[in-house]
Amino acid sequence: EDKVVQSPLSLVVHEGDTVTLNCSYEVTNFRSLLWYKQEKKAPTFLFMLTSSGIEKKSGRLSSILDKKELFSILNITATQTGDSAIYLCAVGIGGAQKLVFGQGTRLTINP
Amino acid sequence: NAGVTQTPKFQVLKTGQSMTLQCAQDMNHNSMYWYRQDPGMGLRLIYYSASEGTTDKGEVPNGYNVSRLNKREFSLRLESAAPSQTSVYFCASSEVWEGTEAFFGQGTRLTVV
Numbered sequence: 085e086d087k088v089v090q091s092p093l094s095l096v097v098h099e100g101d102t103v104t105l106n107c108s109y110e111v112t113n114f115r116s117l118l119w120y121k122q123e124k125k126a127p128t129f130l131f132m133l134t135s136s137g138i139e140k141k142s143g144r145l146s147s148i149l150d151k152k153e154l155f156s157i158l159n160i161t162a163t164q165t166g167d168s169a170i171y172l173c174a175v176g177i178g179g180a181q182k183l184v185f186g187q188g189t190r191l192t193i194n195p
Numbered sequence: 196n197a198g199v200t201q202t203p204k205f206q207v208l209k210t211g212q213s214m215t216l217q218c219a220q221d222m223n224h225n226s227m228y229w230y231r232q233d234p235g236m237g238l239r240l241i242y243y244s245a246s247e248g249t250t251d252k253g254e255v256p257n258g259y260n261v262s263r264l265n266k267r268e269f270s271l272r273l274e275s276a277a278p279s280q281t282s283v284y285f286c287a288s289s290e291v292w293e294g295t296e297a298f299f300g301q302g303t304r305l306t307v308v
Contacts, residue, residue, distance in 0.1 A: 125301060182228070
């Protein structure tokens with residue numbers, strides 16, 4: 085069974101802190117790993133990773149994939165209250181052509 | 196830029212009623228998905244369609260049926276709604292084999308009373 089597991093499920097930090105969110109996976113035919121941010125509505129796309137060891141970066145957010153150990157991390161530096169959201173990890177599975185999500189990490193940034 | 200259009204946005208049903216959620220995409224994607232999201236949780240895959248004419252069960256298919264009407268449209272039907280189906284439903288599309296991101300509809304908030 086294809087499985088995507090995120091940790092922690094919930095995280096509360098102070099503004100300015102750095103956070104690391106984790107996503108591990110066990111799937112039959114890995115094609116890609118995607119990170120999304122969800123506030124009140126539909127998820128919005130952050131990153132897609134397909135190759136190990138290559139960091140993707142956008143402002144204060146960055147992500148990297150380890151295909152040998154089957155995990156990815158999402159880092160957010162100098163957090164702001166606007167970073168409060170649910171962060172979702174998904175894995176694209178070739179063959180079946182499906183996209184499986186983890187449970188999400190609820191991140192709360194306190195001023 | 197329509198992307199993925201999902202209707203309706205809100206719906207209240209009585210237990211035992213039926214309804215169909217509609218989804219259409221204009222990006223020529225082969226793969227389409229229906230997910231449900233319960234409070235504070237991630238997205239759970241109900242059904243997906245890897246291409247026109249094919250549909251497959253995801254992790255929570257019980258109580259639902261789907262139709263891939265053509266390449267653009269993928270509908271989700273609740274034949275006899277139950278309170279446990281109260282949730283937010285998202286339709287999405289992507290091209291997994293090309294490694295593209297998934298694009299989402301705006302969601303349907305469904306309440307079954």
